[in-house]
Amino acid sequence: xxxxxxxxxxxxxxxxGLPDSLLGVAWPVMQSDxxxxxxxxxxxxxxxxxxxxxxxxxxxxxxxxxGTGKVxxxxxxxxxxxxxxxxxxxxxxxxxxxTIPLGLGAGAVDAGLNDYVATHYKAHxxxxxxxxxxxxxxxxxxxxxxxxxxxxFWRDGYxxxxxxxxxxxxxxxxxxxxxxxxxxNSNIPFNDDTEDSKAVINDEDAxxxxxxxxxxxxxALVSFLFxxxxxxxxxxxxSSFLVNVRELPxxxxxxxxxxxxxxxxxxxxxxGFITFKVSNLILIRTGQIIALAGAILLFLPLPTTFxxxxxxxxxxxxxxxxxxxxxxxxxxxxxxxSQTIMGYQMAVAYTGSTFIPPLIGFxxxxxxxxxxxxxIVLFVAAMFLSSEKLNSxxxxxxxxxxxxxxxTAI
Numbered sequence: 412x413x414x415x416x417x418x419x420x421x422x423x424x425x426x427x428g429l430p431d432s433l434l435g436v437a438w439p440v441m442q443s444d445x446x447x448x449x450x451x452x453x454x455x456x457x458x459x460x461x462x463x464x465x466x467x468x469x470x471x472x473x474x475x476x477x478g479t480g481k482v483x484x485x486x487x488x489x490x491x492x493x494x495x496x497x498x499x500x501x502x503x504x505x506x507x508x509x510t511i512p513l514g515l516g517a518g519a520v521d522a523g524l525n526d527y528v529a530t531h532y533k534a535h536x537x538x539x540x541x542x543x544x545x546x547x548x549x550x551x552x553x554x555x556x557x558x559x560x561x562x563x564f565w566r567d568g569y570x571x572x573x574x575x576x577x578x579x580x581x582x583x584x585x586x587x588x589x590x591x592x593x594x595x596n597s598n599i600p601f602n603d604d605t606e607d608s609k610a611v612i613n614d615e616d617a618x619x620x621x622x623x624x625x626x627x628x629x630x631a632l633v634s635f636l637f638x639x640x641x642x643x644x645x646x647x648x649x650s651s652f653l654v655n656v657r658e659l660p661x662x663x664x665x666x667x668x669x670x671x672x673x674x675x676x677x678x679x680x681x682x683g684f685i686t687f688k689v690s691n692l693i694l695i696r697t698g699q700i701i702a703l704a705g706a707i708l709l710f711l712p713l714p715t716t717f718x719x720x721x722x723x724x725x726x727x728x729x730x731x732x733x734x735x736x737x738x739x740x741x742x743x744x745x746x747x748x749s750q751t752i753m754g755y756q757m758a759v760a761y762t763g764s765t766f767i768p769p770l771i772g773f774x775x776x777x778x779x780x781x782x783x784x785x786x787i788v789l790f791v792a793a794m795f796l797s798s799e800k801l802n803s804x805x806x807x808x809x810x811x812x813x814x815x816x817x818x819t820a821i
Contacts, residue, residue, distance in 0.1 A: 416593045417536065419586055420524055421543045423483055426579050427520060428547025429554075429572050430494060430513065434459075437555050437565040444565070447503050453769075455510055460765035462514020463521070467758035470522035471622070471751030479527045480590030482519055484583040489516030491576030497569040518757065526753040529738045530746060531593070534691050535683035537738040538731065542683065545676035622748040622755065626808075630801040631743065631752075632759045634736060637794035639760040640767035641702070641787060642729055645671060647768040648775070649722060652783040657715050667719050674726020682731040691735040691742075692802060698735075699795040702728025706791050709784035725787070733760075736798075743805060 438452040445451075466473075466486075474482055489512040496509035528537050551572065558568035622628060649671060653664035682694060705724025708717050740756065741749040771786055 413593050416586070416589050417532065419582065419589075420528060421540065422579055422582070423487060423520060423524060424540050424543045425547035425550075426487060426490070426576055427517060427524075428544040428549075429551040429575065430490060430517075431548050431551065433494075433551050433555055433569065433572065437559060437568060440559050440565045445503050445506075451503060455506060457765060458507055458510040459514040459517070460761055462511050463518035464514075464758045464761045464765070466515040466518030467522050467754045467761060470519050470754035470757070471748075473519060474523050474526065474750045474754075478590060479523045480583070480587050482523045484580065484587060486516040486520035486523070487576060487583060488580045489513070490520075491573050491580055494569050494573035494576060498566045498573060518761065522750075522754040522757040525737045525757065526740070526750045529753070530741050530749060534686040534735065534738045537734040538679045538683040538686060541734045542676055542679040545672070545679065549672075549676070622744075622751045625744050625748065625752075627801050627804050628744060628752060628755070630797050630804070631736070631740075632755060633797040634794050634801065635733075635756045635760045636763040636767075637790045637797070638729070638732055638736070639763035641725075641790045641794065642675075642733075643764035644768045644771055644783075644790070645722070645725055645787060648771060648780065648783050651775075651780050652709075653718060655780050656783075657718055659715065667722055670719065671722040671726040674723045675730050678727045678730025679734060682734070685731075686735075691739050694731040695735045695739075695798060696795075696802075698728045698731040699791065699798060700728070701725075702732070703788070703791045703795060704728070706784060706787040710788050725791075732794075743801075 434452060434455060441447075442451070470482075477485075493509045493511075493513035493516065496512075497506065500506045500509060524540070525537075528540050554571055555565065555568035558564045558571070646668065649668045650661070650664040653659045653667060654661055657664075659667070685694065702725050705721040705726075705728055708721035708724065711717070737753070737756065740753055744752050767790075771783070775782055
């Protein structure tokens with residue numbers, strides 16, 4: 412029963428990734444159909460992101476009131492309806508209307524499923540969960556490409572993805588009773604049995620404290636901000652850097668950036684197995700060091716081939732960081748507030764991916780895209796320092812707690 416529910420959660424995360432890349436792939440055709448300016452896609456993207464941020468911030472209260480199963484069902488229903496709306500949209504105005512439920516649905520289901528897996532399953536499931544997001548994000552453009560090649564039927568692509576989402580809606584509706592049953596019968600501990608993950612803040616410590624007032628939460632949010640800033644900035648501006656600075660052909664540059672995404676997806680699949688033997692904290696630290704080394708390779712004036720190595724290293728380094736940080740949430744801050752804090756983390760993460768890349772683009776347009784590797788080095792370093800500061804704080808807290816316990820026992 413627990414395994415079956417996990418399969419449903421994996422399917423939900425594939426569906427979460429499916430729409431993420433559709434707009435960028437379909438926009439060249441959509442733009443000509445609607446006669447819209449090029450930058451309209453950016454405004455549509457930011458509207459989706461805005462809805463995602465809002466629903467992520469509100470997800471804690473919503474999840475506590477209705478439960479993860481119902482919220483996931485309604486959220487996927489919203490995204491399915493929004494994608495169907497794209498199919499029927501007669502004008503750009505209606506596209507903007509459809510982006511609202513698309514963003515709101517994505518944020519709620521993302522925060523809800525991340526918290527559920529972090530609370531009820533082992534760390535390797537969190538890594539594989541985000542690997543399945545990568546599967547969805549990969550197949551979304553592939554499906555759309557089948558419809559826009561030759562005939563340019565981008566609407567049919569949205570209709571097909573919407574159909575997949577509605578099929579999942581039916582599955583989620585039929586399995587709604589399973590969520591509570593698994594939660595009640597689950598004997599799976601919410602954290603791993605490694606020594607590092609035992610360094611937790613007990614629920615009793617945070618009973619009368621608001622989530623943002625729990626010490627360490629703000630440092631965790633900074634880590635999420637810069638993680639998503641790095642991930643999205645590399646994806647958006649990496650190709651431009653290779654073309655304009657490294658002087659590679661656009662097709663070659665696109666291929667090299669695809670290796671970066673492959674590094675993230677494959678890395679998360681492999682990380683799932685590594686978590687059986689290695690703690691989340693070690694994986695986070697190791698990933699940050701690898702990503703920093705890859706960023707430095709991009710920064711140094713080395714032969715162009717080293718840039719490919721740098722992109723792959725950044726992808727592999729980023730792979731374990733996000734899922735492992737999410738899985739540590741209940742361990743770090745207690746289960747009582749984990750849903751709310753998870754929502755805050757997702758909101759800050761989306762904020763980083765929404766605003767940092769355009770900021771880099773704005774600065775680059777007034778200077779040079781050559782600042783790209785410098786920014787990546789600085790962002791990874793900021794993420795690493797905030798993460799290590801949080802680890803140091805939690806370690807001191809555990810040592811103090813052990814000393815107090817020893818004193819009481821004596």
